[in-house]
Amino acid sequence: MIFVILIAAGIILIVAAGSFLIQSKKDAFEKALALAAMGNYVDSRILIRDILDANPSNVRAHFIMAKIYAMEGDTLNEARHLEKIKKIGSYDKEISEAAVSNRIADIYYQQDLFEESVFHYVDTLSGDPENLEANIRVAFMALGQKEFGIADKFLSRVPDEKVKMTALFIAKGVVAAILRKGDPKPYFQKAYEEEPNSAVAGFLYALTLSRSGEHDEAIRVANSVVDLIPDEYVRYTLFQFIMLEFLLKGDLSEALKHSRLCMEIARNNGWKQELIDSDFHFALIAVKMGRLEEASEYLIEAESERVDDERIVELANYKYQLETKRLEAGKPAKSGYIPDQELGRLFPELFPVERYYEISGLKSSKSFHIKGIIDEEGGKIVAEIGKIGISAMDHFRALKGVEFKNLCVKVVIALNYTISREVPNKEGDGLNFMGLSKTDKETRALFKFRRWKDAKISDIFLRDTLSQVKDMGLDKAFIVGDAEFTDGARRFLADNSSRLSVLYGKDLEELLKKALRTPG
Numbered sequence: 001m002i003f004v005i006l007i008a009a010g011i012i013l014i015v016a017a018g019s020f021l022i023q024s025k026k027d028a029f030e031k032a033l034a035l036a037a038m039g040n041y042v043d044s045r046i047l048i049r050d051i052l053d054a055n056p057s058n059v060r061a062h063f064i065m066a067k068i069y070a071m072e073g074d075t076l077n078e079a080r081h082l083e084k085i086k087k088i089g090s091y092d093k094e095i096s097e098a099a100v101s102n103r104i105a106d107i108y109y110q111q112d113l114f115e116e117s118v119f120h121y122v123d124t125l126s127g128d129p130e131n132l133e134a135n136i137r138v139a140f141m142a143l144g145q146k147e148f149g150i151a152d153k154f155l156s157r158v159p160d161e162k163v164k165m166t167a168l169f170i171a172k173g174v175v176a177a178i179l180r181k182g183d184p185k186p187y188f189q190k191a192y193e194e195e196p197n198s199a200v201a202g203f204l205y206a207l208t209l210s211r212s213g214e215h216d217e218a219i220r221v222a223n224s225v226v227d228l229i230p231d232e233y234v235r236y237t238l239f240q241f242i243m244l245e246f247l248l249k250g251d252l253s254e255a256l257k258h259s260r261l262c263m264e265i266a267r268n269n270g271w272k273q274e275l276i277d278s279d280f281h282f283a284l285i286a287v288k289m290g291r292l293e294e295a296s297e298y299l300i301e302a303e304s305e306r307v308d309d310e311r312i313v314e315l316a317n318y319k320y321q322l323e324t325k326r327l328e329a330g331k332p333a334k335s336g337y338i339p340d341q342e343l344g345r346l347f348p349e350l351f352p353v354e355r356y357y358e359i360s361g362l363k364s365s366k367s368f369h370i371k372g373i374i375d376e377e378g379g380k381i382v383a384e385i386g387k388i389g390i391s392a393m394d395h396f397r398a399l400k401g402v403e404f405k406n407l408c409v410k411v412v413i414a415l416n417y418t419i420s421r422e423v424p425n426k427e428g429d430g431l432n433f434m435g436l437s438k439t440d441k442e443t444r445a446l447f448k449f450r451r452w453k454d455a456k457i458s459d460i461f462l463r464d465t466l467s468q469v470k471d472m473g474l475d476k477a478f479i480v481g482d483a484e485f486t487d488g489a490r491r492f493l494a495d496n497s498s499r500l501s502v503l504y505g506k507d508l509e510e511l512l513k514k515a516l517r518t519p520g
Contacts, residue, residue, distance in 0.1 A: 029064045036068045044068050059090045079107040086123070098128045105137065114141050114368045115388050122373070122380045130157055136168065138378070143171055144364025146357070146505070147371065148178045153378040166195040170360050173204060177356040184208055184356065192221065199225040203238055203359050207351060210241075215249045236265045236274060237359070243281065244347045256285045263298070273458065273488045276305050280312055281346070287319050288339045290329055295319060308463065310495070311342065349491050367453070369394065392512035393482055397451045405431060408449045410515035411480060417445060423472075430481070434474065444474045450481030459488035462500060469499065476500065482508055 028047050035044035045068055051061040062081045069078035082104045091097050105120035118141055121134040128134070139154035152175045158168065173187030185208040191201035202225030209218035222242050229235045243258035263278035265271075279298040286295035299319065302312050314337045321327035332338040357363065369391040375381050382388050390398075399407055408431050412419055417435035423446065425432045430450040437443035446469050457479070469477050479502045485493065493500055503511060 029060065032064055032068065036071045041068060041072045057088050057090075059085050059088055059092075059095060062088075063095050075107045075110070079104045098124045098131055098134075102131070102133055105134070109137060109141075112366055114144075114364075114366065114370075115373060116385055117141065118370060118373050119380070119382075119385050119388070122378070125378075126380070132158060132163060136163070138374075140167075140171060140362070141364070142370055143174070143362045145367060145370050146363065148175050149376055150370065150374065150378060151175055152179060152181065153376075160190070164190075164194060166191045166198055166201055169194065170201060170204060171362060173208075174356050174360050174362060177208075177353055180353075185212060196224070197228055199229045199234070200359060200361055201225075202228075203234075203241070204356060206241065207356065207359070210245060210248070210347075210351075215245050219245050219249075232265060232269055233271075234359075236262055236269075236271075239265065240281075240350055244350065247285070247343055248347065252285055252289050256282065256289065256291075259285055272305070273460070273486065276302050277488060280315070283319075284315055284339055284342055287315060287322070288343060290322075292319055292323055306463075308467075315339070315342070349494065350487060352490070365454075392509050392516060395516065396512050397453060404449075407512075407515055408433065408447070408480075410518045411449070411511060412447055414511055414515050414518070415478065417447075420444070434472070443476070446472065446474050446477040448477065448479045448481075450479070450483075452481040452483045455481075455483040456486055457483045457489045457502065458486045459492040462489055462492050462496070466496060466499060478503060480508065480511075 028051060032044040032047040035041075035047070045065065048061050048065045048068065051058055052065070055061070062084050066078045066081040066085075069075070069081065082100050085091075085095065085100050086097075086104070091100070101120045101124040105117045105124070108114070108116040108120065118138055121138050124131050124134040125138075135154045135157045139151045139158075142148075142151040142154065151171070155168075155172055155175060160169075160172075169187045169191035173184040173191065176182045176187060177184040185205075188201065188205040188208050191198065192205040195201055202221050206218045206222040206225075209215075209221060219242060222238055222245070226235065226238055226242075229238060239258050239261045243255050243262065246252070246255035246258060259278060259282040263275065263282055266274035266278050279302040283295040283299035283302065286292070286298075296319075299312070299316055303309075303316055306312055314333075314335065317335075318327070318333050318337055318339065321333060322329060327333060330338075369389065372389040372391065373380065373382055396404075396407060409419060412433060412435050415435075416438045418438060420434045420436050423432035423434055425448075428450075430448065432449070433447040435445050435447055437445070446465070448465065462479075465477050465479065469475070476499045479500070482504045483502075485502075493502060
């Protein structure tokens with residue numbers, strides 16, 4: 001009997017001691033948070049560190065330490081302790097896996113550490129596939145890298161009725177437009193209705209209205225936001241759009257007026273190429289209207305700057321034939337040229353589907369290799385952050401000397417050419433080669449390799465390249481480098497697609513992957 005009593009007393013003492021320890025830790029946590037609330041972060045951390053020294057796997061202690069760092073504004077150390085909780089892998093009602101992963105991901109997102117952010121958001125989604133924050137954030141980071149397919153996977157999990165956010169509607173509209181997946185118009189309409197003072201939403205909605213033939217409404221919406229645009233280049237672009245809308249309506253007077261507004265903005269800002277474009281548009285509309293004298297000044301200005309621009313030259317010749325009565329207005333020249341055809345080309349050239357993305361402002365200023373973390377279906381492909389690889393494009397940019405040259409040679413071979421010789425490069429960082437086609441021995445090409453990043457190719461660069469091709473007696477040129485295009489470059493490339501090929505974006509990424517796999 002005495003033995004039983006002693007055992008019972010021992011159990012009571014053990015339970016009491018355990019309860020005391022739990023209460024002591026609870027008191028320590030509360031005291032630490034109270035000290036942190038008063039700004040005494042050092043002493044508050046000392047209390048929690050004593051607990052962690054005794055038990056490094058104490059999840060509650062790491063959680064409280066993370067809270068203290070958050071109160072102090074030290075978010076990176078906050079993330080460090082939350083990551084330890086993830087590594088331990090123990091959670092409760094207050095400390096859920098999704099909440100911990102989302103907080104870490106948000107911290108890294110705010111620090112522009114996007115690879116780390118995606119990594120942790122995808123962890124959230126592995127246990128909670130419908131998590132709104134994680135789906136929206138990963139989708140926007142994918143859009144920032146022009147990975148529209150990946151973005152679509154995550155956006156499709158976000159119901160329209162649950163999140164009524166202008167940026168989200170814009171993102172869904174852009175994805176629908178770029179992937180040709182459904183009608184983008186309802187999304188841009190919702191964005192505009194949600195935020196009528198958003199110039200981006202208004203511009204995108206007007207663009208979709210135009211594509212559906214609602215030109216009067218497109219003009220009304222565009223005019224409703226034009227004064228809200230602080231950026232001069234966006235205003236210039238919007239006036240271009242309104243000019244084209246009046247052209248599509250057949251209102252040449254208003255089209256001419258808006259082409260003049262574009263001209264004034266370009267001139268005031270010293271934009272040489274945009275001024276030449278505006279001169280050409282003004283002259284083209286004026287010739288169509290029969291206002292030949294009014295067209296002369298601006299056509300001469302455009303021709304003097306672009307002496308080899310066939311479209312400007314053809315318009316000048318057409319105007320001359322009208323002035324000398326060799327041609328009746330509205331009739332095509334012997335060459336087949338007629339202003340109506342030229343006017344019809346302007347809208348698809350100036351506002352291709354890709355313009356939705358450019359106008360949206362969704363492109364990230366910082367590039368990172370999202371496909372080194374997740375695949376096309378949105379599934380994680382790396383188990384640890386340290387194992388995230390770099391893209392083939394970044395590898396291409398990072399190579400130097402012989403290694404860079406060897407990769408360029410492999411690219412030329414992958415394009416079914418052999419290298420004849422290296423050509424001096426006077427334009428900066430990169431290499432030039434002359435190559436001979438393996439399939440057609442008569443075809444010779446110039447290859448320009450450039451380590452561009454966040455660059456824009458201008459029509460001047462393309463014109464200079466074609467001049468170089470002509471001077472060297474070659475047939476065409478390949479430009480290899482990741483860059484965007486100016487409007488002028490896009491049009492020039494369309495007009496010279498048989499003589500100029502620019503390898504960029506996904507096409508270049510795939511070509512580089514193929515070249516990197518080639519032995520030698």
